[in-house]
Each structure stands twice: as structure tokens, then as C-alpha cells.
Amino acid sequence: MPQRNLIQALTALEPKTKAAKVREVMPVIEQRIAAGVRIADILKALKEGGIDLTEATLKSYLYRYRQKQQVKPGVAGRPAQPGAAQSDATQPVDVSPPHHPASSALNETDSSASPASRGPISMQELDRLMKPDPAEQAEKLARYERLAKQQRRSRK
Structure with a gap:
């Protein structure tokens, strides 16, 4: 044949x-x-x-x-994540910091905090959260430091 x-x-x-x-x-x-x-x-x-x-x-x-x-790496547009099993009942991931009265000013100004009522987190969003941009991190850190100084001044 x-x-x-x-x-x-x-x-x-x-x-x-x-x-x-x-x-x-x-x-x-x-x-x-x-x-x-x-x-x-x-x-x-x-x-x-x-x-x-x-x-x-x-x-x-x-x-x-x-x-x-x-x-399998890269199959179906999904990168391989060793040890990261995906379940059918994926729960939303709350990445916002724990609520503390002193941090309320931080939470109001931070638009990237995701509400708990959001659906399951996408792979792209998870990747963005796990590998943040260094320049963006530096900006946020400077803002948080500035806000902390303002709060310390207002307590005096």
C-alpha cells in the first residue's frame, strides 16, 4: 500500500x-x-x-x-504554569490589601484594587499581577510613602 x-x-x-x-x-x-x-x-x-x-x-x-x-507549554494560547492546577470552580482572587482604617486613603486613590464581586481572574490579569512593571511599582511606592508622610503629619 x-x-x-x-x-x-x-x-x-x-x-x-x-x-x-x-x-x-x-x-x-x-x-x-x-x-x-x-x-x-x-x-x-x-x-x-x-x-x-x-x-x-x-x-x-x-x-x-x-x-x-x-x-504542554503554549498550547491553546495558555502558558504552562508548573504546579498551578486550574479547577472548574475557580474563585475570584481578591488582590486588594486588607482593610485598615489608616489605609482608607490608599484604597480610595488606588484604582487597580479589584472588588471582591469580580468574576474569575483571567490568565493575562494574573500574569500582570504576578509580574508587575518595575516603573509602575516605583510610582506606587513613592505615592504610598508620600501618603504615609501626610498621615503622620496630620496625626501631630
Whole structure:
């Protein structure tokens, strides 16, 4: 059998298991979830396409897929983060400093403090928070020092 025919024959083979069928469309599923499509709607579309799954099974497949994406660098536009597992129930990350009466002036002037009612944090936002710009950090530090001096003066 010539190599072209062999390649065509292998390409024509369809996956047999549900997991393999879902793996083929998993990047699209992830994209739709990120766009805000509900899992129930995705399950309905999969069922109409001949793949009948429970919600628990789909979530299990999503978990496994995401774990593999964490291991492979740069796949699906997501950088690999060793030891950083992503869960289905991602909680919002509150990066604002703890509330202290003396720091209320700092919180009012700092527009980058994110409220606790915000949704899950994106990978880009997390990367920005974990690797801040040195010039921006220097500006914030100078502002905080200036505000601290003002507060000390006002207490006298």
C-alpha cells in the first residue's frame, strides 16, 4: 500500500470512545465556556451530535484536558504554569490589601484594587499581577510613602 493511501486510510478513521470524540472538540468547548456558554447547552449540543455525556463526565474530561494543557507549554494560547492546577470552580482572587482604617486613603486613590464581586481572574490579569512593571511599582511606592508622610503629619 503506498504511503499516501495509508495516510488517507488513517486520517479517515474515526475515534471510537466518547472521550476521544470529546478530545477532538475540546478546544472549541473551552472557547465556548470562556465565552460564557453554559455547560448544559454544551451537553445538549454534544448529545445532538451523537455524544451522550453526563455533566459530571464532561467536567471530568475538562479537568483532564486542562491538566494536560498545563503540562504542554503554549498550547491553546495558555502558558504552562508548573504546579498551578486550574479547577472548574475557580474563585475570584481578591488582590486588594486588607482593610485598615489608616489605609482608607490608599484604597480610595488606588484604582487597580479589584472588588471582591469580580468574576474569575483571567490568565493575562494574573500574569500582570504576578509580574508587575518595575516603573509602575516605583510610582506606587513613592505615592504610598508620600501618603504615609501626610498621615503622620496630620496625626501631630
